Amino acid sequence: MANEKWNELPIGGIVDKPATARQYETGKWRVMRPIVDKDKCINCMQCWLYCPDMAITGQLTEDGKKTEMTGIDMTYCKGCGTCAAICPVKAIEMKPESEFLK
Amino acid sequence: MPEKYFEVRWHGRAGQGAKSASQFLAEAALDAGKYSTSFPEYGAERSGAPMKAFNRISEVPVRVRSNVEFPDIVVVIDDTLLGNPDITSGLAEENYLVVNTIKSPEEVSKITGFNGKIATIAGTDIALEEIKRGIPNTVMIGTLIKLTDIVPMDSVKQKVTAAFSHKFSQAIVDANLRALDRGFAEVNING
């Protein structure tokens, strides 16, 4: 339950800052974890393009000529496996989250 | 003592201009320095259905908003409505029943059973002759002024000129002014 009193909130139910959902870690929902084999990865960025949770990061290579897949943000990845399904070179494998429990 | 108003009831058919005539009279009364209201009794009528409109004119602001029950004058735009008992409802015999018709006041009395003061005017014919359209509003207002003097003729003429000149040619303005004069001059009164 929230703490703010009624007169401490902005009026009209407005959310006066953008992208506040990032405070909510959807990665905690995950039961399967995508593991990337960077040796296989061809940096085509299809996973980046498809990921419904914007959990895959990428950038251009230093020379600006190519794209580079740089990782998966486990704070938000829900483990749906779309990235693994669409990967043209099968460089992503979905593994049960239980394997990573410490 | 609450104020008294001069109350007019118009009877016509939707589309014949009773509402416009009543609005026009209210505006002319304002120009003459009086207070006035005008309102129609609306149904869902289409052109041709019987309808009523009302005026109250006074030296002080008008407060009563109900329909006019006891008119000081009744104006009938269309003589085919004369068989309707509504026409004379609440009209005292010392007050005028004004009818746009080529019939005589005596004939009107016979049809309506109204034994009070009756005035007739061939409004549609005059309108056709002067304005070239069978819309007798202006003529009827001329007649109304002749019988009541509720608004001075000068104010009405100014209003006609002002209202028509920004939309129509001078010829049409003049035609309406002639119609007004003839409505005033050519009225037939019984008794």
Add this chain to the structure above:
Amino acid sequence: MPLNIKQLVDYVDKNDWPFTQGHRLCPGCNAPMVAKWATLTAKALGYEPVVGAATGCLEVSTTIYPFTAWNVPYIHNAFENVAATITGAEAAYRSLVNRGKVDNKKVKFIAFAGDGGTYDIGLQALSGAIERGHDFVYVLYDNEGYMNTGNQRSGSTPTGADSTTEPVGKAKAGKLQFKKSIVDIIAGHEGVYAATASTSEPMDFMKKMEKALEFEGPAFIAVLAPCVRFWRIPESSGPEMTKLAVETKYWPLWEYFMGEYKVTKKPRNFKPVSDYVTKLGRFNKLLKRDDSAEVIEEMQKYVNAKWDRLLALEEISKDKPLRTKI
């Protein structure tokens, strides 16, 4: 020049996602893909998107107060009125720019709605907004049912799919009607850009989005976007299913602009529609019925006829726009 993946990656890396992490849509949902591609296209092209959303999964799950997954201005009003709401904002923008109260910054208005808010309860507002010629892009994520409230049938639900308000039962094979052809309805407004798209073809969608944004008038894109839960398919398989939908003529990719039709993807060989139907768990109950073969055959006939019709429309309308302005 259509956007390429390099530009997109670079844009996000140097700026940010316009639609962000932390939304609470189901894992594998295809709706956020659509929202992501649409807003990213706008941003990468230098537009400033102002977003409206109809009540639905996307709206509910991206804006649970006080959290918002939107990194651009966003308004939700109600279920049936996103087109009216967003075009009200568009009218405000025109007025305020005209009066010098707002700088012209390439603002573009994008409405998102599901099939319930588009085919059914929102159709009137959408039709009105398009007819009035507002400059906005309406993006439909079509998951073929009221998935937000638990798989009730909509005007978009296909024949034979199981839904909770028209279930496949012993006496009846679920919904008997085929889905409405929503893009044809929109094309009937004539002064409009309208297209179909699929989550299996993001670059095609983004190309269409680019056209929609460029057009200074009403634009509509219907994206087939599975609800993995109620289509009863694996979480990871949304784009795979929509790929099949395109390859079986179930969901042809085409566009309409001011009277001209164009089929934007013409597969050399088509798969039978049964390949698609048998993959989706929502048809399982149908498949167990004795009359399933007939239902699927009807569907095959329909998609064949629809495809032939599209090709014919393309042929007869080529270079013959109905209108040159909205």
Add this chain to the structure above:
Amino acid sequence: MPNKLAVTGAKAVAIAMKQINPDVVAAYPITPQTPIVQYYADFVADGLVDTVMVPVESEHSAMSAVVGSAAAGARTMTATAANGLALMTEIVYIAASYRLPVVMPIVNRALSGPINIHCDHSDAMLVRDSGWLQLFCEDHQEAYDMTLIATKISEKDDVLLPTMVNLDGFITSHGVDIFEPLDDGIVKDFVGKWEPKYPLLNIEKPVTLGSLDLFDYYYEHHMQQEAAMKKAYELLPEVFEEFEKISGRKYDFLDLYKMEDAEYVMVVLNSTASTAKYVVDELRDKGIKAGLLKPWVFTPFPKKEIKEALNGKKAVVVLDRAMSFGKEAPLYSLVKSALYDAEQKPKMGSYIYGLGGRDVTTHQLHDAFEDAINDKLELNEQKYLGLRD
């Protein structure tokens, strides 16, 4: 410069809107509001205003577009009546909850069914709990004035609530009466500029409006609306005072006519109050101490003012132009409740009148007063004026 006009009430409202010259007007025509929209469309067509007008395809879309426009940061107006208001009701609530200071003239008309196009107040009463301020107008002058006042009070920073300006269908909207508009410049200065706090069009500060507001916040947001309504109640006298300065016309929560020494009081909304004032004078001529109380402000309901005005009176008759089937009539129940802790409670009677445009005559109003004078009021029994029985 006094400049009197004899026009319809609809035109008087349209003139007020023209002088306000809002950024956007989104509207759908409905009898008897139609002439307002038509006049405004003429102003737009003739370039007398530079408002962007959105001729939507329904009232639901009218209010929806209004919400989009006002949220974008534009001063926005619409107008409606009866079934149109009923159709937009869903979004009427939303507009208030988003704190959008929209002004909407309501040309009061009976709600179906069966369908009827004439005046009563069932439309206004349908939305009495929607979070909008509700002002009521006796005549053309008040309809014009209140449209300006509404804009001012709605846009107060501490208020930011939408306002409905109620005027009687046909009686006020289509009747010609005399009113005096203010000069354009005076109106412009009076309504000033609205600086929206969270406009959607501020691209630098993207906001999200219309979130899913669940059990952990919805209640708090509703409390804010209630507090804003209280603020409107506090600030209305200030706005009335400012308006008096520019117009010489004095408004308040209540229009009190011959109330100081009155023993028998009629409470009634809108145009019937004119006729009632006439009846009060007729009774006064007979030596009967009659008076009239007409709320200009219905929401926020001026409970304290009503109690003060009616405490110690011999008898009060409350006239409602709407039914609340199976419950006490809306205005009556509120007036009665306001008197619960009055020291000297008057006798009270509830009267329904004028439904569906039934002509309201002086005789009917006399009948209600007669009951009061002759000690024939029944606290818990609703009576009917002008009904054939």
